[in-house]
Amino acid sequence: MTNDLEKKTTPALPRFRPNTDVLEREDGFHIFVDMPGVGKDGLSIDLRENELEVRGRAVYPREENAKALHVEFGDGEYVRTFTISDGVDREGIRATLKKGLLELFLPKAARLKPRRIEIQAG
Amino acid sequence: MVIDFSSYYDLPRNMDSFFEELWKPSSLSQRRVAYPPVNISESEGEIIVTSEIPGMDTGDIELTLNxxxxIIRGAKKNExxxxYRQERPTGSFQRIVNLNVPVQADGIxxxxxxxxxxxxxxxARESRPLTISIDAQ
Structure with a gap:
């Protein structure tokens, strides 16, 4: 117990469930995750079987010689897990992080893509 | 005799989570009361306002000084x-940050x-010396 307390001197970042939009377009699924303050170095995306886990650490530099007057947000870790169906082409998953917004693109597996069937004149 | 309390009575972990709660800055409970969240800090010569507005182009955010x-103003577009799921806020937003000290508008x-x-x-340099000219009448 005492050891545990000593470890806590560097407290873990508070965890947040980031706001997320999930939407479908013709080419596949697009997931938008709000991750303000997270840079490329602080982001990790792991795919384990059907679980896609997104983690982002937002650590803001301290304002030097300044005192906080009003605080509504702070350092934190964004964690969110998505379950992926078989209809997703895993090899084709792409992620872009821009302006604190993470966009995940999950293309549909080729067999599920809408396709036109040619009619052969017989 | 071994008594295993663990499933009933997870005291060490309860204590730890209790302490963790204590460490958390209470101010963070204000999180997400208004959009976008704003932090304000003050140093000797400056007022620093920070705000989390993810996914916005700088051109879509309007800053006005009264x-x-x-005033921080803008609009978030729908994708x-x-x-299937929509949690990210959309639409127009506005936050007004009151400044209790005069600021130098050209240095922002x-x-x-x-x-x-x-x-x-x-x-603004309040200590800036002012010379007042006296008009002779």
Whole structure:
């Protein structure tokens, strides 16, 4: 117990469930995750079987010689897990992080893509 | 005799989580009361306003300085597609930050990085010596 307390001197970042939009377009699924303050170095995306886990650490530099007057947000870790169906082409998953917004693109597996069937004149 | 309390009575972990709660800054409970969340800090010469506005282009955010307040305004657009889940706020937003000190309007700097807006407002030099000319009549 005492050891545990000593470890806590560097407290873990508070965890947040980031706001997320999930939407479908013709080419596949697009997931938008709000991750303000997270840079490329602080982001990790792991795919384990059907679980896609997104983690982002937002650590803001301290304002030097300044005192906080009003605080509504702070350092934190964004964690969110998505379950992926078989209809997703895993090899084709792409992620872009821009302006604190993470966009995940999950293309549909080729067999599920809408396709036109040619009619052969017989 | 071994008594295993663990499933009933997880005291060490309860204590730890209790302490963790204590460590958390209570101010964070204000999180997500208004959009976008704003932090304000003050140094000797500056007022620093930061705000989390992810996914916005700098051109879509409007910053206005009034006599006594800084206004952050903008609109978030909907994405195109068929929504399965929508949690990210959309539509127009506005936050008004009251400034209790006069600021130097021409020295304000605003930057945006990783969805964090940072506005530095230098305080007006109150100690600036004023010379008052006397008109002879």
């Amino acid at each position: 006599e006594k307040s800084l 195109v597609g068929n929504y 700097k605003a930057t945006m990085k990783d969805g964090l807006l940072r506005v530095v407002l230098p305080k």
